[in-house]
Amino acid sequence: MPLLESLGSDLIEALIGLLMIPIGLLPDSLSAPFEYRFMQRALLTSVLVGAICGLLSSFVVLKRWSLLGDAISHAVLPGVAIAYLLGWPFFIGAFITGALTSLGIGAIERHTRIKSDAAMGLMFTAAFALGIVIISKIASSTHLMHILFGNVLGVQTSALMLTLLAGVIAILAIWLAYRPLLLYTFDPQQAQALGFNIGLIHYGLILLLTLTIVASLETVGIILVVAMLITPGATAHLLTDRFKPMLAIAVLVGIISAVAGLLLSFHLDVASGGAIVLVATALFCLALIAAPKHGLLVRVWRRNRLQE
Amino acid sequence: MTDTPAIEARRLCAAYHRQPVLTDITLALPAGQWTAIVGPNGAGKSSLLKVVTGSLQPLSGELRILGGSANQQRRAGKIAYMAQQEQMEWDFPVSVRETVMTGRYGLMRQDPWWQRLMPDHWANPAHRRAVEEALEAVDMRDHAAGPIGELSGGQKKRVMLARALAQQADILLLDEPLAGVDPPSERLILDMLERERRAGRTIIMVTHDLPSARRHADQVALINQTLVGMGPPAEMLSDAMLAQLAVGVAPRSTAGGVRAAA
Ligand SMILES: Nc1ncnc2c1ncn2[C@@H]1O[C@H](COP(=O)(O)OP(=O)(O)OP(=O)(O)O)[C@@H](O)[C@H]1O
Ligand SMILES: [Mg+2]
Numbered sequence: 001m002p003l004l005e006s007l008g009s010d011l012i013e014a015l016i017g018l019l020m021i022p023i024g025l026l027p028d029s030l031s032a033p034f035e036y037r038f039m040q041r042a043l044l045t046s047v048l049v050g051a052i053c054g055l056l057s058s059f060v061v062l063k064r065w066s067l068l069g070d071a072i073s074h075a076v077l078p079g080v081a082i083a084y085l086l087g088w089p090f091f092i093g094a095f096i097t098g099a100l101t102s103l104g105i106g107a108i109e110r111h112t113r114i115k116s117d118a119a120m121g122l123m124f125t126a127a128f129a130l131g132i133v134i135i136s137k138i139a140s141s142t143h144l145m146h147i148l149f150g151n152v153l154g155v156q157t158s159a160l161m162l163t164l165l166a167g168v169i170a171i172l173a174i175w176l177a178y179r180p181l182l183l184y185t186f187d188p189q190q191a192q193a194l195g196f197n198i199g200l201i202h203y204g205l206i207l208l209l210t211l212t213i214v215a216s217l218e219t220v221g222i223i224l225v226v227a228m229l230i231t232p233g234a235t236a237h238l239l240t241d242r243f244k245p246m247l248a249i250a251v252l253v254g255i256i257s258a259v260a261g262l263l264l265s266f267h268l269d270v271a272s273g274g275a276i277v278l279v280a281t282a283l284f285c286l287a288l289i290a291a292p293k294h295g296l297l298v299r300v301w302r303r304n305r306l307q308e
Numbered sequence: 309m310t311d312t313p314a315i316e317a318r319r320l321c322a323a324y325h326r327q328p329v330l331t332d333i334t335l336a337l338p339a340g341q342w343t344a345i346v347g348p349n350g351a352g353k354s355s356l357l358k359v360v361t362g363s364l365q366p367l368s369g370e371l372r373i374l375g376g377s378a379n380q381q382r383r384a385g386k387i388a389y390m391a392q393q394e395q396m397e398w399d400f401p402v403s404v405r406e407t408v409m410t411g412r413y414g415l416m417r418q419d420p421w422w423q424r425l426m427p428d429h430w431a432n433p434a435h436r437r438a439v440e441e442a443l444e445a446v447d448m449r450d451h452a453a454g455p456i457g458e459l460s461g462g463q464k465k466r467v468m469l470a471r472a473l474a475q476q477a478d479i480l481l482l483d484e485p486l487a488g489v490d491p492p493s494e495r496l497i498l499d500m501l502e503r504e505r506r507a508g509r510t511i512i513m514v515t516h517d518l519p520s521a522r523r524h525a526d527q528v529a530l531i532n533q534t535l536v537g538m539g540p541p542a543e544m545l546s547d548a549m550l551a552q553l554a555v556g557v558a559p560r561s562t563a564g565g566v567r568a569a570a
Contacts, residue, residue, distance in 0.1 A: 062397070062400060062401075113325070175425065176425070178425075179410075179413050179416065179424070180413070182402075182410075183410050183413050185400075186397060186400050186402060186407075186410065187391075187396060187397065187410065188363070189358070189361065189363045189389070189391055189395065190389065190391070190410060190411075190471075191413075192361055192362045192363045192382075193361035193362065193363070193382060193387055193388075193389035193481075194382065194383075194385065194387075194413055194414030194475075195362075195379060195382035195383030195384070195385070195414055196413075196414070237401065240401060241401050241403070241455035241457070242401050242402070242403065242406075242455075243400075243401050243402055243406070244427075245401075246401050
């Protein structure tokens with residue numbers, strides 16, 4: 001364990017050093033905040049969170065899992081609270097209740113006549129309520145605010161390590177299982193006919209989603225993390241008709257939003273989660289208007305040309 | 309060719325949420341032949357194919373594919389499946405060529421691991437060749453680089469068929485491959501299926517196109533919740549049999565009969 005930890009902090013140092021190279025090229029007014037140690041760590045966290053959220057968001061958007069993402073992210077709260085009570089690292093509790101809730105949703109959906117959106121709404125509000133009740137009893141309200149809305153400027157080493165680990169796992173999993181994941185997302189019936197283990201892929205993807213949400217908690221917070229799991233993917237979907245470029249664009253949108261949001265949060269002294277999501281939404285609006293093929297401008301222009 | 313049937317079902321029952329769609333189906337579809345499955349809307353033809361592909365779990369009964377366990381044969385890539393097209397996600401960001409390549413994904417499990425991590429254009433040349441041949445066979449080479457969302461209904465059908473072909477599987481399960489295609493494409497598809505049968509493949513085709521079934525199928529299976537009859541086309545597609553099919557002879561259910569009569 002100590003070996004792993006020192007390896008982790010070495011890796012973090014190396015990555016921060018790497019990130020500082022492009023930062024050095026920026027004008028002083030932009031690069032000045034990164035003199036601070038906490039800003040360097042916040043930057044690395046933002047880049048990582050933006051990248052993994054962006055990566056997963058393509059799957060969430062194409063699989064229509066937005067509500068599921070929202071459900072898991074809310075269901076994480078009681079886990080955080082219980083972990084706080086027991087003195088565990090928060091992400092262990094978060095991961096457990098997030099995963100349990102997604103399994104519970106699947107079970108309700110399969111074995112009762114309740115439809116999936118109702119099953120999700122029911123489970124996640126219940127879990128969230130439990131979390132609120134526990135937290136209102138134990139923790140100070142600032143702590144609650146940070147969990148709910150994120151605080152990337154105060155990110156701790158343990159959370160940074162977790163984010164790094166989640167990033168490595170997500171990238172490896174998607175790279176190694178790229179084709180099964182693509183086929184499952186695109187056409188599950190075909191995946192089934194080719195003998196792929198649908199259940200394994202389905203729950204694997206859900207666990208990956210839960211891991212991403214937990215890893216993003218300190219940065220964007222429970223309430224807003226789902227935006228980072230939808231907006232980058234939706235933006236990328238407007239910009240391309242290919243899957244791999246879509247993954248790449250979504251990752252890029254995620255990173256840009258996270259970094260720009262971090263800067264806004266620093267300069268304007270506003271909540272980091274909100275700032276990040278607003279930047280992502282602005283990028284989405286830009287794509288909506290100006291996308292080369294599916295954008296509004298092109299559509300208007302095409303319609304006018306047809307009428308001539 | 310041995311006598312092992314391509315698909316063998318014994319007392320097969322299946323249901324969606326306890327509502328039965330298939331009851332007590334016992335049949336053996338011979339390998340290397342062309343079988344047409346005929347029955348009214350809602351008869352459970354698509355559901356039967358879904359049981360074979362594994363997306364609908366049977367409640368009871370036994371299913372064997374080429375003499376082996378169904379799951380094992382699916383994993384071995386023996387079953388190529390073309391679904392009825394309403395169930396597909398057509399605005400998915402993939403090109404026509406990538407879509408056809410997904411038909412090879414099962415076989416790619418047998419490639420060495422480093423080849424499996426490569427993008428499509430560096431994949432094993434056998435896969436790429438099979439994809440190009442399949443695109444050629446359905447005359448869709450010109451659209452290969454475009455997104456699937458921009459195809460017409462008949463073109464979509466041909467792409468889905470190309471994907472099934474590219475798999476070079478022993479058994480082709482086709483759910484209404486002729487619905488909604490223009491006459492030249494219909495000719496193209498039927499000729500192509502004739503070639504596949506001559507190459508020794510088993511063709512199982514759900515269809516409402518009785519003239520094509522009469523002309524091409526070796527036998528016809530009449531399905532209306534249960535197996536109403538199976539035999540040569542001339543016999544099965546006679547007026548008497550078709551009348552019996554429409555009424556439905558499902559012994560333990562009135563649902564099929566009511567639906568067909570309504
Ligand atoms: N996903 C589903 N959930 C619940 N019921 C279903 C589902 N799919 C089909 N059914 C029901 O099962 C019955 C058989 O459907 P199936 O699609 O197998 O019919 P089919 O013979 O293929 O009809 P068609 O000729 O219209 O394609 C129908 O009554 C249908 O309502
Ligand atoms: Mg059907």
